[in-house]
Amino acid sequence: MNLELTETQTLIRDTARKFAKERVAPRARTIDREEYFPTELFKELGEVGLLGVNIPARYGGSEAGVVSYALAMMEVSAACASTSVAMAVTNMCAELINAYGTDAQREKFVTKLASGEAIVGSFALSEPHAGSDPGALLTSAVRKGDKWVLNGSKQWITSGAYAGVMVVWARTSPAGNKGLSAFIVEGGTKGLIIGKHEDKMGLRASNTVSLTFEDCEIPADQILGKEGDGFKLAMVALDGGRIGIASQACGVARAALDASVRYTKDRKAFGQAVAEFQAPRFMMADMKVQLAAAELLTFRAAHLKENGKPFTREASMAKLYASEMANRVCDKAVQLHGGYGYIDEFPVERYFRDARVQTIYEGTSEIQRMVIARETFKLFS
Numbered sequence: 001m002n003l004e005l006t007e008t009q010t011l012i013r014d015t016a017r018k019f020a021k022e023r024v025a026p027r028a029r030t031i032d033r034e035e036y037f038p039t040e041l042f043k044e045l046g047e048v049g050l051l052g053v054n055i056p057a058r059y060g061g062s063e064a065g066v067v068s069y070a071l072a073m074m075e076v077s078a079a080c081a082s083t084s085v086a087m088a089v090t091n092m093c094a095e096l097i098n099a100y101g102t103d104a105q106r107e108k109f110v111t112k113l114a115s116g117e118a119i120v121g122s123f124a125l126s127e128p129h130a131g132s133d134p135g136a137l138l139t140s141a142v143r144k145g146d147k148w149v150l151n152g153s154k155q156w157i158t159s160g161a162y163a164g165v166m167v168v169w170a171r172t173s174p175a176g177n178k179g180l181s182a183f184i185v186e187g188g189t190k191g192l193i194i195g196k197h198e199d200k201m202g203l204r205a206s207n208t209v210s211l212t213f214e215d216c217e218i219p220a221d222q223i224l225g226k227e228g229d230g231f232k233l234a235m236v237a238l239d240g241g242r243i244g245i246a247s248q249a250c251g252v253a254r255a256a257l258d259a260s261v262r263y264t265k266d267r268k269a270f271g272q273a274v275a276e277f278q279a280p281r282f283m284m285a286d287m288k289v290q291l292a293a294a295e296l297l298t299f300r301a302a303h304l305k306e307n308g309k310p311f312t313r314e315a316s317m318a319k320l321y322a323s324e325m326a327n328r329v330c331d332k333a334v335q336l337h338g339g340y341g342y343i344d345e346f347p348v349e350r351y352f353r354d355a356r357v358q359t360i361y362e363g364t365s366e367i368q369r370m371v372i373a374r375e376t377f378k379l380f381s
């Protein structure tokens with residue numbers, strides 16, 4: 001694995017860094033406070049190529065690969081994790097449709113997602129009673145003539161109220177994991193009802209809603225992949241999605257460490273800068289080492305995916321370590337700020353709140369350990 005960035009990767013990172021600094025960071029605190037979903041920002045993210053980083057140019061993507069995607073996610077996440085989670089889910093939906101869709105589906109839906117025309121995408125897998133265990137989901141899809149008719153409820157759907165294109169999982173037969181299929185549903189389809197917006201601890205500018213499908217009819221050709229292949233499609237998408245969330249964790253942790261360095265250099269106690277005491281310096285040294293380890297795990301998983309190698313275990317390792325690292329690093333960042341770390345005048349309290357969900361969504365830490373153990377044991381069977 002080459003640790004030097006290619007020209008394309010450097011370009012994507014610098015584009016994302018500039019965009020994050022100029023367009024995302026200045027509004028991050030306000031949109032968090034006001035729980036405002038920045039629709040206009042996603043149109044711009046589409047214009048600069050960040051909603052389809054690993055999507056072919058012919059469908060409006062940047063065709064820049066998975067490492068570039070990880071780099072872009074890190075930059076936007078360092079500015080605002082609420083914005084980056086919607087960016088992550090949009091890229092994830094676009095990649096899934098690109099990988100498993102028909103030419104017509106790619107033409108219509110991948111292009112809409114990558115360009116920002118769809119605003120964002122949503123990934124509707126979890127249900128009120130089935131999060132870690134999506135094989136138990138109950139939403140049904142029944143074929144009637146040239147339509148599929150969806151009925152049921154989804155829970156925790158990121159960007160659900162704003163998404164122009166959603167990938168929705170539903171049961172097409174009672175056969176457990178093998179009875180699931182994936183469907184493309186457009187925002188505004190009759191019978192798709194947007195539920196209550198969740199009042200969250202963090203990611204407050206991200207939209208999280210329940211969805212209800214009441215005799216929601218979609219054209220028969222909006223099934224994604226083959227009937228019964230839905231569980232596999234979800235797993236494949238989540239493998240890639242976990243690289244996105246690992247990158248998000250790295251971005252948020254980096255922002256927390258940078259803020260801590262700046263603050264402790266400035267803040268005086270006992271007649272000297274806090275940064276001159278050994279205890280805070282050692283704390284920041286440990287934060288830096290853990291961050292670097294998480295970045296390397298994330299880039300390794302991204303590199304494997306980019307090169308068509310198996311990466312399921314490596315993506316879970318990156319997601320597990322990076323999300324737990326971000327929680328530790330953000331906790332220390334609050335500590336290093338003293339009382340000022342606990343108020344919203346400084347950004348570290350937001351980083352701390354935003355990091356918390358990273359060990360929960362896209363598979364909890366316990367689920368990542370199950371995947372890592374399963375894949376490790378496979379090597380010995």
Ligand code: CAA
Nearest residue numbers: 125131132133134135158177232235236312361362363367
């Ligand atoms: N790639 C391809 N196929 C896979 C796979 C993968 N990564 N993982 C499993 N499969 C296949 C298996 O090979 C198996 O196939 P066969 O039946 O043909 O042998 C089949 O899928 C079933 O596999 P398991 O028996 O391992 O399935 P399981 O029911 O035990 O579940 C699990 C495994 C890893 C726990 C899985 O259910 C899981 O990942 N759960 C977590 C769900 C999750 O992460 N949800 C996130 C929702 S999206 C989100 O959260 C977005 C956001 O926040 C922004």
Ligand code: FAD
Nearest residue numbers: 123124125126130131132156157158360361362363364366
């Ligand atoms: P449960 O599955 O009920 O788990 C509860 C606890 O039990 C956890 O600690 C878990 O690790 C543990 N547990 C469960 N099974 C096992 C086991 N076999 N072994 C050991 N421990 C176990 N979902 C989507 O589909 N799309 C989205 O866009 C989306 N966005 C989200 C955004 C936010 C802000 C949040 C909070 C969630 C989002 N989710 C989304 C859902 C998320 O993926 C689930 O919350 C997550 O997978 C956990 O499922 P659960 O909440 O049902 O918890």
